[in-house]
Amino acid sequence: MALSRWQQVVGGLVVAALAGTVVLVARPELAAALPTGSELVEAAATLDPTTVGVGAAVALGALLALLVAFTRSAATDDDRFDRLRERPPEAVTADEATRTGSGFDEDLDRAERGVERGIEATRDRLAELAARVHAAETGDPVPAAREAVTAGAWTDDRTAAAFLGGPELTYSVVARLRLWLDPETERRRRVAATVAAVRERADGGAP
Structure with missing residues (x-):
């Protein structure tokens, strides 16, 4: 049975998320380089x-x-x-x-x-x-x-x-x-x- 258009879009997003997860697992140093939640909040507070x-x-x-x-x-x-x-x-x-x-x-x-x-x-x-x-x-x-x-x-x-x-x-x-x-x-x-x-x-x- 063919998937609906929304199912295809969601499926594509899931694939992208899984790919990102695989990259972070394979390269943990990339995860360490990502900003923390508090850093993001502080950065957002400075934006216009x-x-x-x-x-x-x-x-x-x-x-x-x-x-x-x-x-x-x-x-x-x-x-x-x-x-x-x-x-x-x-x-x-x-x-x-x-x-x-x-x-x-x-x-x-x-x-x-x-x-x-x-x-x-x-x-x-x-x-x-x-x-x-x-x-x-x-x-x-x-x-x-x-x-x-x-x-x-x-x-x-x-x-x-x-x-x-x-x-x-x-x-x-x-x-x-x-x-x-x-x-x-x-x-x-x-x-x-x-x-x-x-x-x-x-x-x-x-x-």
Whole structure:
């Protein structure tokens, strides 16, 4: 079951707190260098109240902006995935479709649940589409286009390149953290990003 957005935010804060704890345990001298509670109180007493108020307002605004950006990003990914189900990627190049939309839906369902067979089937299907679209746009033979997909040279989208590329292509740290916090949503995001990249190339976009 996918986690709620608040659960993901809280989970991220917990991970950050745990990471800080591990660092302090491994490096106790860092903990000794931290100010005590009384020192913090004394320091706070010397601050201008106006400065404190402005700082608190800025910090709160930054936190709210982060939450809004996170929510919008998740909503955008969900919308892209919904559009993917309504219009499977074979619609990009209909003559290349080799399986029905319902079959692709089944692969997507398995991929979202983390079933390896579904992930591989989805990846293989999208990789072939990406290669043929890349070949059509560049004039390269299809085998060379497949090599470009494996190398990640067919797109500037890091997520799409990593999803279809070889093991040397990696996801961002944020993407890996999202997969740990909410696997289903992150797998969905990766597929949606890949489909969007294929469609962009099919529409004439350069990598």
